[in-house]
């Protein structure tokens with residue numbers, strides 16, 4: 001038994017496991033085209049939310065890949081972006097003149113994407129920087145920013161699954177779901 005106020009039986013599928021897995025292949029080949037063929041890609045997995053997406057996406061890359069992990073929190077336990085970013089761990093190697101791909105789960109207000117993009121440009125001076133997010137909530141944007149690549153555009157609803165949580169739960173679901181209001 002969990003202490004959740006939401007029950008998994010009420011969860012509706014928004015994007016199926018099959019749709020996600022199919023999308024990853026096309027996304028990976030699009031992304032690879034922007035990087036020079038025989039150079040490493042430094043893939044930056046933004047924890048915790050992008051753990052599933054990032055792990056599955058890199059399996060489709062033909063480039064040699066280095067994986068790095070950073071951790072940021074912006075939602076806390078709520079269903080609304082707090083506008084209050086918490087950088088929990090930003091430890092990274094030297095990425096100067098490297099090919100960098102930031103992998104996010106979802107862009108909502110745009111605050112996290114802006115913070116990360118600025119951080120990498122200003123602090124790391126990569127040779128090439130690209131940003132991919134699985135989900136793009138364009139209609140919720142408070143800051144003008146667009147990813148270089150995204151998997152699916154979704155409405156302004158709170159989603160869970162495939163890495164995305166509600167109060168720490170549901171990250172393990174292989175699909176993206178939502179609780180109808």
Ligand code: 5GP
Nearest residue numbers: 049081107108109110111112158159164165
């Ligand atoms: P932003 O800074 O763009 O407002 O939010 C980015 C972060 O908020 C995401 O990386 C994600 O962790 C969280 N987030 C935004 N929308 C959702 C959502 O619908 N569901 C969940 N579980 N997390 C979300």
